[in-house]
Amino acid sequence: MTTVPKAFWDELRGELGAEAIDFSSAAVADYGANMMPSGDRLPGGVVYPASTAEVQTVVRAANRHRVTLWPISTGRNVGIGEKSPVREGQVVVHLRRMNKIHEIDETLCFADLDPGVTFKQLYEELGRRGHKLMMSSTSGPTDGSIVGNAIDKGAGYTPYFDHFGMTCGLEVVLGDGRILRTADGASPGAKTWHLVKYGLGPFLDGLFVQSNFGIVTRAGMWLMPRPPVIRAFIFTFPDDDDFGAIIDLIRPLKLNNLVPTLLKVTNDVYSLGTVETYPYARTGGRTPLPDDLRRELQRKHGIGSWSVSGAFYGDSEESVRPMIERVRRHFESSGKARYVSHEQARENPIFRIHLDTFSGTPTEEEMPLHDWRPGGGSIWFLPTTPMIGSIANQHQRMSRRILSHYGFEFITEYVCTGRASRALHPLIFNRKDADESQRAAECFRALMAAYAEAGYPLSRAPTEFQEEAMARLQVIPQVCSDLKRVLDPNSVIAPGKYGIV
Ligand SMILES: Cc1cc2nc3c(=O)[nH]c(=O)nc-3n(C[C@H](O)[C@H](O)[C@H](O)COP(=O)(O)OP(=O)(O)OC[C@H]3O[C@@H](n4cnc5c(N)ncnc54)[C@H](O)[C@@H]3O)c2cc1C
Structure with a gap:
């Protein structure tokens, strides 16, 4: 060093x-x-x-x-x-x-933010102004940065889930010390910096996402008018193999935009990890979690193998009710889905997380997931799975096989659009145990290799694995090096x- x-x-x-x-x-x-x-x-x-x-x-x-x-x-x-x-x-x-909210425009619905502005901070400021606008929040730390998350390709769950997609106009200090304002920000005196994404000439904003060409010092972020009524719905499914059918049921709902939010497909252990810790006493220290114990914990918390969640927005309860009825008919046609209403979900901390994320409310309730195993180890494996049930089930089997081989549970949440889902796999391990840490690293590499070989690359990687993940790409790494020489000589x-x- x-x-x-x-x-x-x-x-x-x-x-x-x-x-x-x-x-x-x-x-x-x-x-x-x-x-x-x-x-x-x-x-x-x-x-x-x-x-x-x-x-x-x-x-x-x-x-x-x-x-x-x-x-x-x-x-x-x-x-x-x-x-x-x-x-x-x-x-x-x-x-x-640098944590100033420079402006909130309640007519054109955007905020102009410093990078140090947190999800909690903006939420509180919007609340102070009467919650006319709704932000998109992650289910992660409420003191995370809105700008930092966006330029790391982070995502939320409302219709404005694509956080980088919702940025409009960046200010960046380049590696050579120049200040670049993108899109209309390049035009002195322009009043449209945070209104149109593309401006005149090439679109440069994407260069500053998951890269190292500059330091982003300010960004416009689009916000959504807060709907008067937000009603979430949840369906639990009992069996691991229901996953393929779930994915096929979700696809048309999103391709037609019938459901405005993303749909989450959360597995049992991901949900359990927010309220339970690994039951070492019950397993005599053995890992991964045996299936009978997993089933027992599912029953204890009223969840199945999978929970599907989404939400509707409207101006009244009456306007939303028919939509809820429609998705009930849709999912219940499978013969496997059990409906959990918004009101019932509010009573269960496992489900309450979803209510918060679909209403743009930062929440800390998912954070205990990291304590599923002791020792503070966590690396998130984030591949993309297409919205085709048979492929999704292959991915489920592949992940289960690899994780179990290395002594870990399958912990996952698929965050679904119409075409693809980001398959969140938090790999939680005991970092104080050298053997378990080594197995976690080997497991991550095995997952990365298996998914790459099957044709499904990552969308975001822990810093320890970024170099390896990037080395699997062609041409982009060399082009990035070329750009690096110009922007940060x-x-x-x-x-x-x-x-x-
Ligand atoms: C339980 C749990 C749930 C989570 N849920 C979500 C979720 O729903 N969605 C999601 O996206 N993430 C989620 N996360 C992951 C992560 O915690 C969040 O994405 C978090 O918001 C990222 O941290 P940050 O916003 O403080 O960004 P930072 O850590 O500040 O930034 C992220 C990265 O971007 C770069 N960067 C940051 N700021 C700048 C800058 N100004 N200029 C140049 N480069 C910069 C840095 O390389 C940095 O490592 C979750 C995590 C946990 C533990």
């Missing part, structure tokens, strides 16, 4: 003030901590710029002193790398002091992120 030159810290202390830098051993340990199998990755220190100009100052100093940086907005990328850098020694640029911003060097 290269050490950060003293002159870099001296320069930043002089320009930004002593409170904006921290390279104490406590800070290095805190920012190096993560949940990945191969151990913490210690940064060279931390810097806290308070404005776009200060980010420029940091980037220019990094260029002068050949220091590498690791930008994070709030660093709550839990299970994907947390705050720790992709390579040891990088200086974390934590944008938490000294490679100061996060070299190695998503394999881009």
Whole structure:
């Protein structure tokens, strides 16, 4: 690990003030901590710029002193790398002091946000204004950054689920220190920066997603008018093999846009993990979870093998009721679905998570999932599965086989559009157990290889596996390297992120 030159810290202390830098051993340990199998990755220190100009100052100093940086907005990328850098020694640029909501336009429905603005913060501000607008939130940490999540290809569950898709107009400090405003933001005095995505000329915003060409310092985010009535529906299905039929039932509902939200297909252990921990005492320490015990826990919590959830929006209860009746007929035609109403779901913490996410309400209720096993290990495997029941069932069998071989449960939530679903597989392991950590890493690699061989690549990867995941792609890695040379000639911003060097 290269050490950060003293002159870099001296320069930043002089320009930004002593409170904006921290390279104490406590800070290095805190920012190096993560949940990945191969151990913490210690940064060279931390810097806290308070404005776009200060980010420029940091980037220019990094260029002068050949220091590498690791930008994070709030660093709550839990299970994907947390705050720790992709390579040891990088200086974390934590944008938490840049947490201003510059504007909320309630007529054209957008917000202009600093990267440090959290889901909770925007939700509270919208509430203060009477909740006329609805944001799209994740089911993850409420103190996560809206901008950070969007540029990491994060997603929510409302019709505005595609968080990057809902950004409009970015401000970026490039690796060479220039400030780029994308789309209409490039036009001095333009009043349409956060209204039209594409502007004049090439569309550059995508370059700053899962990349290392710049530090995003501001973004427009579209918001939805909050519907007066939001009614979720849930159907539980008893058997593992119902999964294929579920996927085939969902596909037309989404392709026709009959259901405006995404549909989630959550398996038993994913749900159980939010309210239970692994029952070691019952298994005599054995893993993975035996099927009879899994069934017992399903019964205890009133869930089946799968829970399907979605929601309707309307201006009254009456307007929504026929839609609920329609999806009931649709799912119940399978002969397997059990309906759980919005009101019943509110009483069960497992289901309440879905009510919150479909109404754009940040929730912490899913976070205990990470305590399913002790020891604080978590890596999220996130492949894409097409919305075809027979293929989805093949994927289910493949995941179950590989996870079980390495001693892990199949924990999953499929987040479904009409064509494809993001198959969330949090791999929760005891990081304090060296053998289990090694098995987790091997299991992740086996999953990655099996899915790639079957033709289903990843959409997002924990930092420890980004380089390997990216190496499976053709041409894109070389094009990214070419772009890196132009936009960040000294490679100061996060070299190695998503394999881009
Ligand atoms: C139980 C649970 C549920 C979850 N549910 C969801 C979910 O529903 N949807 C979802 O998307 N995620 C989910 N997550 C994953 C993750 O916790 C969230 O995506 C979280 O919002 C990401 O952290 P952040 O927003 O603080 O981003 P950050 O950690 O700040 O950023 C993410 C990455 O983007 C880059 N980056 C961030 N800011 C900048 C910047 N300004 N300039 C350049 N690069 C930058 C960095 O490389 C960073 O590692 C979940 C996690 C858990 C534990």
